[in-house]
Amino acid sequence: MTSNKLRIGIIGAGRIGKVHSETLAFRLPDAIPLAIADVNLDAASEVAERCHIPRVLRDHADILKDPEVDAVLICSPTETHADLIISAARAGKHIFCEKPIDHSLSKIDLALQAVKQARVKLQIGFNRRFDTNFARVHNAVTSGELGTPHLMHIVSRDPAPPPLPYIRASGGIFLDMTIHDFDMARFLAGSEVESLYASGAVRIDKEIEKAGDLDTAVIVLHFKNGMIGTIDNSRQAVYGYDQRVEILGSKGAIATENRFPNQVTLSTGSSIQRDLPLNFFMDRYAESFESELSAFVQAVLHDKPVPVTGQDGRAATVMALAARKSVELRRPVQLEEVGHSAP
Amino acid sequence: MTSNKLRIGIIGAGRIGKVHSETLAFRLPDAIPLAIADVNLDAASEVAERCHIPRVLRDHADILKDPEVDAVLICSPTETHADLIISAARAGKHIFCEKPIDHSLSKIDLALQAVKQARVKLQIGFNRRFDTNFARVHNAVTSGELGTPHLMHIVSRDPAPPPLPYIRASGGIFLDMTIHDFDMARFLAGSEVESLYASGAVRIDKEIEKAGDLDTAVIVLHFKNGMIGTIDNSRQAVYGYDQRVEILGSKGAIATENRFPNQVTLSTGSSIQRDLPLNFFMDRYAESFESELSAFVQAVLHDKPVPVTGQDGRAATVMALAARKSVELRRPVQLEEVGHSAP
Amino acid sequence: MTSNKLRIGIIGAGRIGKVHSETLAFRLPDAIPLAIADVNLDAASEVAERCHIPRVLRDHADILKDPEVDAVLICSPTETHADLIISAARAGKHIFCEKPIDHSLSKIDLALQAVKQARVKLQIGFNRRFDTNFARVHNAVTSGELGTPHLMHIVSRDPAPPPLPYIRASGGIFLDMTIHDFDMARFLAGSEVESLYASGAVRIDKEIEKAGDLDTAVIVLHFKNGMIGTIDNSRQAVYGYDQRVEILGSKGAIATENRFPNQVTLSTGSSIQRDLPLNFFMDRYAESFESELSAFVQAVLHDKPVPVTGQDGRAATVMALAARKSVELRRPVQLEEVGHSAP
Amino acid sequence: MTSNKLRIGIIGAGRIGKVHSETLAFRLPDAIPLAIADVNLDAASEVAERCHIPRVLRDHADILKDPEVDAVLICSPTETHADLIISAARAGKHIFCEKPIDHSLSKIDLALQAVKQARVKLQIGFNRRFDTNFARVHNAVTSGELGTPHLMHIVSRDPAPPPLPYIRASGGIFLDMTIHDFDMARFLAGSEVESLYASGAVRIDKEIEKAGDLDTAVIVLHFKNGMIGTIDNSRQAVYGYDQRVEILGSKGAIATENRFPNQVTLSTGSSIQRDLPLNFFMDRYAESFESELSAFVQAVLHDKPVPVTGQDGRAATVMALAARKSVELRRPVQLEEVGHSAP
Secondary structure (H helix, E strand, O other): OOOOOEEEEEEOOOHHHHHHHHHHHHHOOOEEEEEEEOOOHHHHHHHHHHOOOOEEEOOHHHHHHOOOOOEEEEOOOHHHHHHHHHHHHHOOOEEEEOOOOOOOHHHHHHHHHHHHHHOOOEEEOOHHHHOHHHHHHHHHHHOOOOOOEEEEEEEEEOOOOOOHHHHHHOOOHHHHHHHHHHHHHHHHHOOOEEEEEEEEEOOOOHHHHHOOOOOEEEEEEEEOOOOEEEEEEEOOOOOOOEEEEEEEEOOEEEEEOOOOOOOEEEEEOOOEEEOOOOOOHHHHOHHHHHHHHHHHHHHHHOOOOOOOOHHHHHHHHHHHHHHHHHHHHOOOEEHHHHOOOOO | OOOOOEEEEEEOOOHHHHHHHHHHHHOOOOEEEEEEEOOOHHHHHHHHHHHOOOEEEOOHHHHHHOOOOOEEEEOOOHHHHHHHHHHHHHOOOEEEEOOOOOOOHHHHHHHHHHHHHHOOOEEEOOHHHHOHHHHHHHHHHHOOOOOOEEEEEEEEEOOOOOOHHHHHHOOOHHHHHHHHHHHHHHHHHOOOEEEEEEEEEOOOOHHHHHOOOOOEEEEEEEEOOOOEEEEEEEOOOOOOOEEEEEEEEOOEEEEEOOOOOOOEEEEEOOOEEEOOOOOOHHHHOHHHHHHHHHHHHHHHHOOOOOOOOHHHHHHHHHHHHHHHHHHHHOOOEEHHHHOOOOO | OOOOOEEEEEEOOOHHHHHHHHHHHHOOOOEEEEEEEOOOHHHHHHHHHHHOOOEEEOOHHHHHHOOOOOEEEEOOOHHHHHHHHHHHHHOOOEEEEOOOOOOOHHHHHHHHHHHHHHOOOEEEOOHHHHOHHHHHHHHHHHOOOOOOEEEEEEEEEOOOOOOHHHHHHOOOHHHHHHHHHHHHHHHHHOOOEEEEEEEEEOOOOHHHHHOOOOOEEEEEEEEOOOOEEEEEEEOOOOOOOEEEEEEEEOOEEEEEOOOOOOOEEEEEOOOEEEOOOOOOHHHHOHHHHHHHHHHHHHHHHOOOOOOOOHHHHHHHHHHHHHHHHHHHHOOOEEHHHHOOOOO | OOOOOEEEEEEOOOHHHHHHHHHHHHOOOOEEEEEEEOOOHHHHHHHHHHOOOOEEEOOHHHHHHOOOOOEEEEOOOHHHHHHHHHHHHHOOOEEEEOOOOOOOHHHHHHHHHHHHHHOOOEEEOOHHHHOHHHHHHHHHHHOOOOOOEEEEEEEEEOOOOOOHHHHHHOOOHHHHHHHHHHHHHHHHHOOOEEEEEEEEEOOOOHHHHHOOOOOEEEEEEEEOOOOEEEEEEEOOOOOOOEEEEEEEEOOEEEEEOOOOOOOEEEEEOOOEEEOOOOOOHHHHOHHHHHHHHHHHHHHHHOOOOOOOOHHHHHHHHHHHHHHHHHHHHOOOEEHHHHOOOOO
């Protein structure tokens, strides 16, 4: 770094690029959002104006060439991630990349290799690890508060299915949605998964079936440390975004509730009720987007390990591919059947 | 006692008399319901058959004369309580009497004097002390779990006002409804009330105003130990029977929730809800009716002090009379303005 | 029936025999506990005295011979159930039998055949169906409140493992403990299970492993109606008896909490806490034991179908056997691989 | 305004001045923090640097003279508020002033008169009205969701007493702490208070008594619309900042819970527990500080009424003075005994 602040270029001015730009501009004193690039120049300009970002570009290559840029945030569509990681690494930029790295393990491995060779840092955007609820659960596991963990149950349900075109391009529920839960499971267990059994169904929309995908799924995880975990996924929880975890250990159990817009209970003549939980992932996980970027900035500035590595990104993808295979073969799948060990 | 079981006569075969009879018959192995009397002989017969009570009478005097009866339960209308206590005491019977003893302090004092002279036991039916929730709060206070208590708040609301004829004969909200809360306040504080300020309104039904009563009330209690308490009463909580207590102390606070028929949460597209709380005092306090009678039976059989004394019954009545006076005079009232000290 | 009350003989005066005797004696006006038999005559006498049961016997055969006995409750050890069902059926007695019928499908089928031939009623003691929480969930499913059900999750954890000798004779965790959850799953789904995948571990006590059993298990259920369910079992939840269910449907979700001895929250300088949930199945399910017997008595008296049939008992056993096989083979198992269709 | 953004000068760079500066700089696109003044110039400079505020001054008079400043935030000590309001009003600046305006009604009235004459806007910093919980309660009242309101209960407890020097200068618990609750009561009831009865004690620290103050208080509010309210105050809730409200109405009741840092429940061998609630008012009310400033900025820019007026500030002070008088006289006090009607 040429200064004690991290100068950052943002690639992609869509929804998540905008959120990260605001975080850099308004919440992280040690970060300077220096440039933003998007093929949609208007979108980039709008974010730049809002966030006082001085350099607005159409071509991300101009960011990579900019010697004053220390690090890049890759907020572009998934299919561009691996190539951008490779280019950024070769340009010597530290990298924060949204999940997933790619749907193809070989492309992921090429990207990780480039990062390794360039000796830059790469952090993957598994933001949920930074949510205060899940961080508290993680803390309960690592602190020994729960004793030896035995069982884990993850509930992860979206309020409503995404549009069909999105689903068709998503790589399927396991790579698109469950991938967060696969990462959460590894993060909370503190152990790798050895094998898994996945089962899925189409319960919500027959069009999802025609698109070759599932909208409802259950996965059993067999961890190397002996724990057993389950993941419960649905594309549609009419009451809102449902994101919970429970862990049972030898000394106790821990469970999270959803987040609500208020802590108000209304008692009427027909029921005792409260308003629906936060319904949009941007609201539900607002804090975590800030915390993950803060961790990235500090890791680069102080040359410390990033909290979510490229290998973490790879491991979650391997699990997603194994889940897909398990559904196809209707049997448990060893992870090594899918992904040779990491490079 | 001539045996190791307590032989009991029940006076009054109405709603509460029936409940107590069933408890004696089916839940308390050390009690024998030996006789039941009611001017409505059919009612008495029905209870007797259901509860295997051998002697069915129209005149309660026959119970008092019965040498095999060790103790009586007075479950008749309030206006008969004081006289029945006096007769029963003179007959040498131990007495369990429903609350309140009477609306008149002088009649109460005559009754208590008779009990004292006869050296029989008298327990008053403040059943709520035996509810597991309130007993747990009491335990937190006496065990020191809360440290020194500072503030108390009692919420006590009925689902709906009783019929107007009942209200007209009730002695008013303080003697009829708040009397339970006055007893609860003394029980939980472990201290007498020195003065109180009461304020009331008619918010629900103007007919209650015409009957000279209130349907909504707030009372501030100044305890001799320095605590301050508030009672919040309403004759109408549309969501059901609302009975809660909070105490703040130097080491912590304790609060009770209502009781529900189930522990089920339903999440729909419009709210997160649960079914209404138990709506009928017989359901809400079912356990406590059994526990209070069990305590009475054991106290008599083993010649131990009863847990709720005649003085407890008197003290709650003094508070009710003070509250009535405070509303009239629109100022705080010292309890000694109302009730000379107990005999 | 020769009268309008059901005269019942109880076979077995152990823990559950005593509970059922008290229910018959004190809570069910339409039932008469007429006889009780146990090889331990003292135990039988003690229960008989407590519950006013006139006939006390050492040999259950004397109950079966008694022409005044309309129905029997089989509360003896599991290995005697099937034979007793057969004998009782041949004697023309209606039968309430504790779960499980037997560990062997062929013995179960013999018993069910005898019942069919004798045209007597047989109800199996899956009491949890009658718990107000699970009954409320069942109601939400059948009433359509949840829309089409998609996912189910059952948590069923004991406070502590039973003694090793018990475990050795238990038939294994699936036949002993999960069998309740298998029945619950069928009951709540309103659909049969087609196949299941089970996975287990020994996490709590290595002696359980030596005994050939598991203490921790996860089962995935594939229902014929397309739902997917998971069961999460542990022999040890240090915080107490943990029995919950969640169902997600197209219109909403429903979830149960555990039952607690009180509804009190204590706020201290270190945490906001409540007392542990009910820790003993007799307390946790007290109401349900009464409700199931009441249902049996009414079904016999009014010649209506019993709410839990012999086929229900058989189906849960088939699931347990399939789970055992799935663990052995490490793959999903079709139920028809284990149990030919019912006779 | 000379532009479509509001240019603001901040007077006072202490804790709350810093919070407001950050809000203006980073969260409110329509506001420009143009100048900041503090006798402690270092403090002002530090905030200015963090928040990109171009003009840093020692003397607030320089802000009032600055023709480019449209509005000021008064974040200086309470005793300066009234004079600053007068000066700012005369300088033609719109004003946001922290609570309370002053402890003296006559000084308040002078300030309000100056504001009236200058025709500038004045908003008082009763931020809690903007908290999502209390705003939701307010909404339930005004929308009719609760029907006619009958009873209100406000719990407002600090985690620990402030330092004694602070207490000595605070004007007493009613003017310093309860003043927020007095405003909340008026806000939620949608009605003025006619009379009140206050009672207080020193339960926590005898030094507070020597300082002539109370640390524990209960106030009964009689509203003009017939509602009755209670406020429950303590300077010390060891479990954290406790801020709740309950309202009972003819159609239902509403209640708020505290805010917690996470939604995690830990079940151990001794209790079911969660972490303590947010313990610092800056965290607890973070959102509300942003919302109140946003409302002020919009009211000035679009010439709309401010949501919290100078009369609101005056009314809460009148209630505090009446509470003090009620404690002294040990009787209910009419508000008009204390404050002649507003100018």
